[in-house]
Amino acid sequence: xxxxxxxxxxxxxxxxxxxxxxxxxxxxxxxxxxxxxxxxxxxxxxxxxxxxxxxxxxxxxxxxxxxxxxxxxxxxxxxxxxxxxxxxxxxxxxxxxxxxxxxxxxxxxxxxxxxxxxxxxxxxxxxxxxxxxxxxxxxxxxxxxxxxxxxxxxxxxxxxxxxxxxxxxxxxxxxxxxxxxxxxxxxxxxxxxxxxxxxxxxxxxxxxxxxxxxxxxxxxxxxxxxxxxxxxxxxxxxxxxxxxxxxxxxxxxxxxxxxxxxxxxx
Numbered sequence: 001x002x003x004x005x006x007x008x009x010x011x012x013x014x015x016x017x018x019x020x021x022x023x024x025x026x027x028x029x030x031x032x033x034x035x036x037x038x039x040x041x042x043x044x045x046x047x048x049x050x051x052x053x054x055x056x057x058x059x060x061x062x063x064x065x066x067x068x069x070x071x072x073x074x075x076x077x078x079x080x081x082x083x084x085x086x087x088x089x090x091x092x093x094x095x096x097x098x099x100x101x102x103x104x105x106x107x108x109x110x111x112x113x114x115x116x117x118x119x120x121x122x123x124x125x126x127x128x129x130x131x132x133x134x135x136x137x138x139x140x141x142x143x144x145x146x147x148x149x150x151x152x153x154x155x156x157x158x159x160x161x162x163x164x165x166x167x168x169x170x171x172x173x174x175x176x177x178x179x180x181x182x183x184x185x186x187x188x189x190x191x192x193x194x195x196x197x198x199x200x201x202x203x204x205x206x207x208x209x210x211x212x213x214x215x216x217x218x219x220x221x222x223x224x225x226x227x228x229x230x231x232x233x234x235x236x237x238x239x240x241x242x243x244x245x246x247x248x249x250x251x252x253x254x255x256x257x258x259x260x261x262x263x264x265x266x
Contacts, residue, residue, distance in 0.1 A: 005209075006049075010072035013050045020128050020159060020258065021052050023238050029159060030056055032262050033126060036155040037061055041123040044149050046094065047130020051077025057126070058084035065105075065122065067092040094130075094145050095138035121148075124155040129258065131160055134203045134210040143226040150265045156228060158261040159236060163202045163213035165257045169243050172251070178244050219261055228263040236260045 009016055020029070037043070037060035045053055048066035050073050057064045064087045068074050074089045081087065090105045105114050131142050150156060173181035202218070203210050214222075220230050235257035240247035243256045 006068070006070035007072050010050065010070055010076060013073065013076070017049070018129070018242065019052065020236070021056070023242055024236050025239075026237065028234065028236055029128070029157065029260055032157045032260065033057070034060060035262075036124050042120075043124045043126065044122040046125055046127040046146055046149065048077060048089075049073050049130075051080055053126060053128060054081045054084060054087060058087055061124075062086060064088070065090065067094075069093050069095075092145075094142045095133060095135070096145075097141065099145060099148075121151040122154065123151055124157075125150050126157045128157075128159045129161065131158075132211050134198060134201075134212060136201060139212060143222055147227045147265065152265055154265045156223075156261070156263045156265065158219075158223070158263065159258050160219065160261075161206075161211065161213040162235070162257050162259045163204075163215050163218075166204050166213050168254070169256055173244065176248060176251075178248065178251075179246060214259060216259060219259055223261060223263050227266050229266055231262045231264065233259055233261050 024030070033043075033056060037057075039060075039062050041061050042063040042065070043057055043061045044065045044067065045051075045057060046067055048054075048068050049070070051066060054064065054066065054077065058081070064084070066074070066077060066087060067090045068077075069091065071091050074091060078087075078089055088105050090103055092099065092103070099116060101116050103114050103116055125146065127146060131139060133139055133142070146156075172178060198204065198210055202213050202215065204213055205211065216233055219233060223230050236259070237255040237257045240251050240255060
């Protein structure tokens with residue numbers, strides 16, 4: 001999932017990309033964010049896309065900084081929420097070898113050149129299904145940069161796709177032939193070799209796009225290595241209709257899920 005992919009999909013983002021906020025009917029993510037929000041606090045939304053979380057963040061934080069790899073996503077977000085005057089926008093490639101020392105931050109009315117060394121770290125951060133790249137190198141850089149944005153003692157809410165859930169869904173589909181899974185053609189040749197290599201790294205397709213999924217224990221380790229103390233990891237459950245076109249009526253629990261992590265910067 002490179003920059004070009006997100007620039008291209010931006011105009012249809014609302015219909016093409018899974019809406020975590022809408023489908024988290026438990027409200028666990030919002031509750032976690034509200035637990036550390038405050039009118040004098042700042043928050044950075046890392047991988048904000050078209051700004052779905054702005055209506056959650058802007059009313060409860062004094063300052064919201066929204067970053068994304070896609071200029072088109074940022075333009076859409078800024079256009080959607082002109083009523084929030086406490087939001088700034090910036091294009092950032094979280095998988096770059098190093099963050100550019102000079103950047104431009106968009107406010108409501110203008111584009112301001114900024115020296116990155118002058119930017120203060122944020123009290124808190126959210127990152128909702130943004131660490132998706134199939135590249136291990138780029139994921140490592142993403143975690144490194146994410147930590148660099150947050151103050152010592154600052155809070156993080158991270159949501160990522162669950163590898164356990166993905167494999168569980170595959171098992172259900174194959175065992176009970178959900179959505180005619182048994183008619184799916186097995187990959188062969190180079191594609192088969194590629195998928196074997198990917199799955200060993202937790203990468204499996206979503207709509208034919210190789211996408212990183214995470215194990216619970218993997219998340220705990222990665223965040224610890226990146227300089228965080230993990231407070232809790234829990235499931236964000238979704239309806240089976242988000243996974244299958246025609247889920248069987250008897251298919252209830254356990255439901256498919258993402259992992260949500262609440263952590264603090266060491």
